[in-house]
Amino acid sequence: MGFFSKILDKLGFDAGASKVEEMLRTPVPPKAPAGGATSTLGAGAAASAPTATATPATAAPRAASQVDVTAQLEQKAAANPQKLNWRTSIVDLLKLLDIDSSLQARKELATELGCPPDLMADSAKMNMWLHKAVMQKLAANGGKVPAELLD
Template identity: 50%
Template structure:
């Protein structure tokens, strides 16, 4: 499982099954839905509510809306430089991985965008 898959599982796994938008399937029409895909595609998961709650439960002052490190910490996922570098590679980062500030900004935007593409409801201002 990739790091982004861990992020998705941490967020979508926290939501009730009926609120998770199923991923597009390559199954033939009329084929049974994959396990856990009980929602209609128009439903989504409120990423803000889940991450805000994860921050509250953590007891730390984390700014997940602006920091990929804090987003990962809120989800209890490895936020080390090596893990972020692996996530950047997984998501197709083509910049200089040794420039951690630029990579972190790109990573945060890429993760938020991918969460949105996978059925997550995210604040519009984070999709810029």
């Protein structure tokens, strides 16, 4: 299980959310060319060609149900004795979810999400990038995230 999958699990995303996350990282295979490719095939093969190109892999993956990320985090924050600023701090966000927030753990998460190497050298810049990237990935996996947390 990847580090981001732990975040999905802690926020109550469906069990299939890890599969959605994996699908988002997997490139979609290119579609077969239209028109000319079927002209060299026999009549029987041409008739079956359209069904071969209409695969579920071309459909955009979605989580089975949308998770209200803000509501989940606000509920956890209200129950937490610490005052954690999860809206801007990746460290506080991870602490709120009871996930390792050490520098090494954040570097692991940043690597998993594709943080540019120049930002990895500066922990403050990496943290800002990482918070935004986590929020964007949550939204991409079916989470309801306010626009101000995505910018």
